[in-house]
Amino acid sequence: MKFITHNNLLAWLGKLKEERTLIAPQDVGKGHIHYRPVSDMDAITFDYTRPDMSAKEFLFPQTERLMRIEKRGDEVTLHDYFLEEKQVIFGLRPCDAHGFLAFDALFLEQDPPDAYYARRREMTTLVGLSCPEMWENCFCGSVGGGPDDPSHVDVLLTALGDGYAVQVTTPKGEALLASANVQEKPDLALPEIPQNDPIPILPTGEWPALFDNQYWARLGERCLSCKLCTYVCPACRCFDLRDEEVLSGAGLVIHDRMRVWDACTAPNYRTIAGGHNSRAVKGQRIRNRYYCKFYYYPEDFGPLGCVGCGRCIEACPVNIDIAEMLVAVSDMSQGQEVSA
Amino acid sequence: MTEHNHKHHSMRPYLGRLAGIKELGTDIRLFQIELADEAGKEAFADYKPGQFGFVSAFGEGEAPFGITSIPAQSDLLEFAIHRHPHGKTTQGLHNLSVGDPIGVRGPLGNSFPMEDIKGKDIIVLGGGIGGAPLRPVIKTVMENRDDYGTMTILWAARNPGLLIFTDEYDEWRDAPRTELHLTVDNKPPDWDEGDEGLITALLEKVNPGPENAITITCGPPIMIHFVALTLKKLGFTLDQMLVTLEGRMHCGIGKCGRCNLGDIFVCTDGPVFYHSDVAELLESFL
Ligand SMILES: Cc1cc2nc3c(=O)[nH]c(=O)nc-3n(C[C@H](O)[C@H](O)[C@H](O)COP(=O)(O)OP(=O)(O)OC[C@H]3O[C@@H](n4cnc5c(N)ncnc54)[C@H](O)[C@@H]3O)c2cc1C
Ligand code: SF4
Numbered sequence: 001m002k003f004i005t006h007n008n009l010l011a012w013l014g015k016l017k018e019e020r021t022l023i024a025p026q027d028v029g030k031g032h033i034h035y036r037p038v039s040d041m042d043a044i045t046f047d048y049t050r051p052d053m054s055a056k057e058f059l060f061p062q063t064e065r066l067m068r069i070e071k072r073g074d075e076v077t078l079h080d081y082f083l084e085e086k087q088v089i090f091g092l093r094p095c096d097a098h099g100f101l102a103f104d105a106l107f108l109e110q111d112p113p114d115a116y117y118a119r120r121r122e123m124t125t126l127v128g129l130s131c132p133e134m135w136e137n138c139f140c141g142s143v144g145g146g147p148d149d150p151s152h153v154d155v156l157l158t159a160l161g162d163g164y165a166v167q168v169t170t171p172k173g174e175a176l177l178a179s180a181n182v183q184e185k186p187d188l189a190l191p192e193i194p195q196n197d198p199i200p201i202l203p204t205g206e207w208p209a210l211f212d213n214q215y216w217a218r219l220g221e222r223c224l225s226c227k228l229c230t231y232v233c234p235a236c237r238c239f240d241l242r243d244e245e246v247l248s249g250a251g252l253v254i255h256d257r258m259r260v261w262d263a264c265t266a267p268n269y270r271t272i273a274g275g276h277n278s279r280a281v282k283g284q285r286i287r288n289r290y291y292c293k294f295y296y297y298p299e300d301f302g303p304l305g306c307v308g309c310g311r312c313i314e315a316c317p318v319n320i321d322i323a324e325m326l327v328a329v330s331d332m333s334q335g336q337e338v339s340a
Numbered sequence: 341m342t343e344h345n346h347k348h349h350s351m352r353p354y355l356g357r358l359a360g361i362k363e364l365g366t367d368i369r370l371f372q373i374e375l376a377d378e379a380g381k382e383a384f385a386d387y388k389p390g391q392f393g394f395v396s397a398f399g400e401g402e403a404p405f406g407i408t409s410i411p412a413q414s415d416l417l418e419f420a421i422h423r424h425p426h427g428k429t430t431q432g433l434h435n436l437s438v439g440d441p442i443g444v445r446g447p448l449g450n451s452f453p454m455e456d457i458k459g460k461d462i463i464v465l466g467g468g469i470g471g472a473p474l475r476p477v478i479k480t481v482m483e484n485r486d487d488y489g490t491m492t493i494l495w496a497a498r499n500p501g502l503l504i505f506t507d508e509y510d511e512w513r514d515a516p517r518t519e520l521h522l523t524v525d526n527k528p529p530d531w532d533e534g535d536e537g538l539i540t541a542l543l544e545k546v547n548p549g550p551e552n553a554i555t556i557t558c559g560p561p562i563m564i565h566f567v568a569l570t571l572k573k574l575g576f577t578l579d580q581m582l583v584t585l586e587g588r589m590h591c592g593i594g595k596c597g598r599c600n601l602g603d604i605f606v607c608t609d610g611p612v613f614y615h616s617d618v619a620e621l622l623e624s625f626l
């Protein structure tokens with residue numbers, strides 16, 4: 001097993017920062033931790049639970065400039081904005097890395113691939129940091145992940161004594177690690193990380209039978225359609241497109257075509273041009289969000305659309321709780337009456 | 341971040357020019373597009389009836405529209421576009437003039453099974469702008485008239501100003517074994533080309549026989565629903581009914597999530613469906 005001391009890790013991160021964008025957890029004030037590009041090495045925090053927001057914004061930005069539309073007279077030219085600089089995300093929690101599996105399945109593997117995402121993915125290396133424990137609301141272990149799951153990062157560090165055990169899982173990680181001062185410690189053992197009690201996950205095939213259950217309408221009554229649950233989610237991927245003016249001068253007008261996060265819990269998500277909305281009721285939209293995660297996404301693309309980070313539980317202003325929902329649907333599928 | 345390259349990819353429109361504009365009705369125009377480069381021309385060399393494209397009014401946005409031409413008859417790509425009172429893209433498109441640059445992505449989605457329905461009597465039911473993607477069906481049948489049975493076109497709109505392709509009606513009527521029936525919700529005193537009332541009433545009146553027939557319906561969800569009920573009354577089964585479904589769409593390629601109905605995506609699994617398959621969907625389109 002490889003090992004790196006804390007000081008050598010800092011030195012390595014410092015080197016990485018010179019040659020690419022280094023993104024790492026930082027305290028942005030009032031105890032809020034976010035993944036942010038690093039300008040000051042001292043700002044990186046190593047003592048954090050799960051950042052408020054996932055890291056998806058670095059592969060799928062909240063507002064992403066896709067292409068520049070240049071109009072000169074009546075000539076238009078398009079220029080794609082593709083990520084130019086390499087980036088490394090350090091301190092990525094395993095659940096957030098797991099979220100990229102859902103993105104890869106849709107944006108890389110499902111034809112046609114998304115050129116912008118593909119470029120970002122290629123330019124990004126993921127250095128994970130195991131969670132020392134599972135916090136309240138975490139259920140990664142129930143959805144195929146774990147607090148020390150190395151599967152979806154290029155390198156995983158796990159805190160151990162005065163440094164970190166190092167697991168390298170990909171050639172990309174191998175290459176990145178070449179500039180680090182790591183030691184071989186053959187008898188190093190990874191720590192056992194205590195797990196939260198598992199939450200039952202209803203098998204994909206059993207969801208359709210519960211679609212018309214009144215549970216969804218009752219659950220929806222509380223929802224404010226505020227969309228927070230989708231924005232904090234490392235696996236939600238709905239998007240909208242729009243053109244915005246950047247510059248307007250004599251003979252030259254420039255617009256950018258932007259891709260922005262969208263949310264299926266929004267009231268008019270399904271309103272079509274004639275005004276018809278087949279998901280006008282809040283319960284239908286909540287149901288869509290959960291079915292997307294546990295039925296549609298795995299049916300259509302493979303992975304689940306939830307990695308068990310628990311963020312949507314903490315974000316929801318009216319305490320709509322995905323873990324409670326998962327317990328409820330399992331109970332319902334066994335014929336039990338459940339209140340929402 | 342700067343420009344990187346100019347290779348084509350799925351989110352990047354092909355460039356073209358607006359070669360012609362025709363008024364089709366109140367706030368409805370036909371847009372005739374000439375694609376500029378080889379890649380675009382190649383992509384649109386062999387599109388099928390029922391497919392759609394995303395049309396860009398550069399600087400305003402892009403939106404999905406059914407292709408209303410057929411490649412056998414036109415080198416220009418045609419779309420019939422209704423200007424939405426608050427719609428950014430459709431307003432932007434309606435503000436364009438002949439010669440202006442325009443962008444298109446596609447062709448997208450599946451198509452009407454024109455091969456499978458050969459030999460059958462075809463009943464075409466179009467409501468308002470929903471008639472746009474049906475024009476390629478009508479044109480294909482007329483181009484290959486011997487391959488199909490009778491063609492009965494039922495064309496409806498809220499008022500005569502919203503009936504599209506009026507200047508082609510004579511041609512449709514004159515085609516062999518082809519009938520055209522018109523109806524509007526509100527009939528003005530000076531209009532006598534058809535009935536007053538809903539398309540379902542017209543359908544009961546025309547009363548087409550279900551034997552060896554197939555219906556193709558395109559219009560708002562509520563129309564699709566009630567037309568299907570009427571067709572059932574007339575003896576048609578759900579697997580004799582083809583429909584197109586709509587959904588808000590932001591990508592057309594199964595990525596943005598907008599158009600899902602349960603586990604299917606209208607943009608990639610549709611927009612054309614047999615009603616029997618629609619009835620099986622987990623989530624209702626209504
Ligand atoms: C497969 C397919 C084929 C189509 N074919 C055609 C065709 O051939 N011809 C045609 O004219 N149309 C067609 N449409 C419809 C067309 O795509 C829409 O009219 C178009 O997307 C409107 O775009 P817009 O940017 O102008 O309007 P948007 O700016 O997107 O708004 C359209 C309307 O939607 C409503 N709306 C949008 N957002 C909100 C909100 N947040 N709150 C409340 N209301 C809202 C408003 O009423 C608004 O006026 C088709 C649609 C699909 C999916
Ligand atoms: S727990 Fe909520 S926020 Fe986290 S991955 Fe699952 S659905 Fe998304």
Ligand code: SF4
Pocket residue numbers: 222223224225226227228229230265286315316317318319320
């Ligand atoms: S965070 Fe809660 S209230 Fe807001 S949209 Fe999601 S479920 Fe509804």
Ligand code: FES
Pocket residue numbers: 588589590591592593594595596597598599600605606607608
């Ligand atoms: S339009 Fe984006 S998924 Fe169908």
